[in-house]
Amino acid sequence: MPVTVDHDVRRREVAEAVWRVLADTGFAGLSMRAVARELGATTGLLTHYFGSKRELVQHALEVVHERTAPRMAAAGEGVGGLEGLRLRLRAVLVEDEEAAVLSKVWVGFWDLALADAELGRSEAARYERWRERLRPLVDEAIDAGDLNGELNGELEGGRETIVDILTAFTHGLVVQALFDPDRFPVERQYAALDALLAALS
Amino acid sequence: MPVTVDHDVRRREVAEAVWRVLADTGFAGLSMRAVARELGATTGLLTHYFGSKRELVQHALEVVHERTAPRMAAAGEGVGGLEGLRLRLRAVLVEDEEAAVLSKVWVGFWDLALADAELGRSEAARYERWRERLRPLVDEAIDAGDLNGELNGELEGGRETIVDILTAFTHGLVVQALFDPDRFPVERQYAALDALLAALS
DNA sequence: GAGGCTACATAACAACTGTTGTGTAACCTA
DNA sequence: TAGGTTACACAACAGTTGTTATGTAGCCTC
Numbered sequence: 001m002p003v004t005v006d007h008d009v010r011r012r013e014v015a016e017a018v019w020r021v022l023a024d025t026g027f028a029g030l031s032m033r034a035v036a037r038e039l040g041a042t043t044g045l046l047t048h049y050f051g052s053k054r055e056l057v058q059h060a061l062e063v064v065h066e067r068t069a070p071r072m073a074a075a076g077e078g079v080g081g082l083e084g085l086r087l088r089l090r091a092v093l094v095e096d097e098e099a100a101v102l103s104k105v106w107v108g109f110w111d112l113a114l115a116d117a118e119l120g121r122s123e124a125a126r127y128e129r130w131r132e133r134l135r136p137l138v139d140e141a142i143d144a145g146d147l148n149g150e151l152n153g154e155l156e157g158g159r160e161t162i163v164d165i166l167t168a169f170t171h172g173l174v175v176q177a178l179f180d181p182d183r184f185p186v187e188r189q190y191a192a193l194d195a196l197l198a199a200l201s
Numbered sequence: 202m203p204v205t206v207d208h209d210v211r212r213r214e215v216a217e218a219v220w221r222v223l224a225d226t227g228f229a230g231l232s233m234r235a236v237a238r239e240l241g242a243t244t245g246l247l248t249h250y251f252g253s254k255r256e257l258v259q260h261a262l263e264v265v266h267e268r269t270a271p272r273m274a275a276a277g278e279g280v281g282g283l284e285g286l287r288l289r290l291r292a293v294l295v296e297d298e299e300a301a302v303l304s305k306v307w308v309g310f311w312d313l314a315l316a317d318a319e320l321g322r323s324e325a326a327r328y329e330r331w332r333e334r335l336r337p338l339v340d341e342a343i344d345a346g347d348l349n350g351e352l353n354g355e356l357e358g359g360r361e362t363i364v365d366i367l368t369a370f371t372h373g374l375v376v377q378a379l380f381d382p383d384r385f386p387v388e389r390q391y392a393a394l395d396a397l398l399a400a401l402s
Numbered sequence: 403g404a405g406g407c408t409a410c411a412t413a414a415c416a417a418c419t420g421t422t423g424t425g426t427a428a429c430c431t432a
Numbered sequence: 433t434a435g436g437t438t439a440c441a442c443a444a445c446a447g448t449t450g451t452t453a454t455g456t457a458g459c460c461t462c
Contacts, residue, residue: 004459005409026316027229032450043450044411053450108312114305114379115227124381151396161396164374164385168393169366172373176365178315180325184365192369195352195362199400205429206439233420244420245441254420 011049011059014039018060023101026108030057061109068102082146085137086197089170093189094177103174131163138162147200162200169196212250212260215240219261224302227309231258262310265303283347286338287398290371294390295378304375332364339363348401363401370397 017039021030032043032053039045050056076087094100113119138159142149149158173192177184218240222231233244233254240246251257277288295301314320339360343350350359374393378385 010409024316026312028313028316031448033448042411045409047451048408048410051451104315108315110376111227111309111312112229114309115225115229120380124384127377127380148400151400157392158396161393164377164389164393165370165397165400168373168377169370170373171376172369172371173365175311175372175376176328176369179321179328183325188365191358192362192365195359196366199349199352199366211439232418234418243441246439248421249438249440 015060015063022105080140081144082141092170094174095186104178134163216261216264223306281341282345283342293371296387305379335364
């Protein structure tokens with residue numbers, strides 16, 4: 001075997017094998033040997049690039065985050081206000097098979113994250129970052145009069161509440177769409193999002 | 202040891218031990234021996250009452266369903282329309298520590314349910330039953346003029362879309378509340394729900 | 403082209419998994 | 433009080449887990 005192997009490329013290949021295993025067995029079926037088999041290799045390869053299983057999984061999640069981030073950023077790039085909001089949230093929904101795999105793995109990850117304090121904190125932080133990115137758009141939409149910032153009589157907390165509603169709704173819809181894809185094709189998810197945004201205006 | 206042991210009571214005790222293990226290790230850490238240890242017994246007891254691990258887990262989930270059902274039914278009992286809706290949805294939110302444990306386990310269960318076709322179908326069915334119970338209340342609220350049934354210009358699908366929005370929002374909020382309980386105390390969850398219902402009117 | 407280093411395969415490790423016996427103390431029936 | 437049955441503990445099973453140690457084929461450098 002050649003010394004000519006790009007370390008980073010290999011690590012990424014491994015991460016994608018991890019991803020494929022997760023997609024059809026969940027974390028419950030994730031093992032070193034399963035990943036190795038999926039990769040057409042042995043655990044020797046895995047341990048050569050990763051010190052432990054935890055490290056491996058961590059890297060796999062990072063890789064997917066890297067791969068997701070551009071997709072999310074691209075959605076609604078340069079578009080602000082209500083329309084920007086709509087596009088960003090659409091990007092989180094289950095738009096195609098790839099998005100389904102991705103969301104499926106994240107949802108499965110919650111089992112670990114809820115039992116491990118450290119993972120749980122980082123997941124909470126991820127949520128906060130998501131809300132952070134939506135906040136300016138909500139503000140824009142309110143200022144433009146496209147969203148009602150005084151829901152339920154609240155004057156101050158109204159904007160933050162809208163952010164909470166939007167994120168909660170979106171992820172909740174993703175979960176239902178994963179379990180019942182026939183009932184929730186993309187158009188139906190979009191329709192629900194549109195209806196919610198309309199109601200909030 | 203006495204022959205005088207109530208079979209059903211023991212099975213329930215076992216189920217609760219399962220529950221306690223799940224609450225702090227998730228499905229990832231659920232093993233026969235962990236349950237036995239939690240119970241202060243050995244795996245011999247477990248196998249005496251359950252044929253397999255799968256059967257054990259299944260029973261544990263049923264038990265919790267039994268324990269949850271009355272709680273849900275009690276919430277908003279006899280109350281219809283918008284207020285009934287509000288009460289039923291509140292009952293699903295993370296109202297106290299017990300509810301947190303309960304939701305935590307269900308969310309963790311999604312890892313298994315998403316990887317196992319049979320479990321996935323039954324989870325989809327559970328969602329459908331939930332929507333089913335909400336539908337008449339939404340209808341009442343619309344007829345009473347407390348909810349706007351023609352969101353987004355939809356005349357026919359409007360009611361069903363409202364149900365989708367409410368269930369998605371509620372579960373999505375539960376997930377965020379589990380990861381960030383400090384940010385989402387009960388009052389804040391209620392406030393978000395109230396704001397959503399207000400927006401939908 | 404000899405030595406060394408890289409990239410793995412292979413094998414073995416102890417720990418743990420679900421499951422299946424086997425033993426046995428205590429109760430119930432007769 | 434004898435015999436049977438129930439409710440487990442205990443032990444052992446084969447399989448799987450993550451991890452570590454050892455081997456070795458190939459390339460790179462000198």
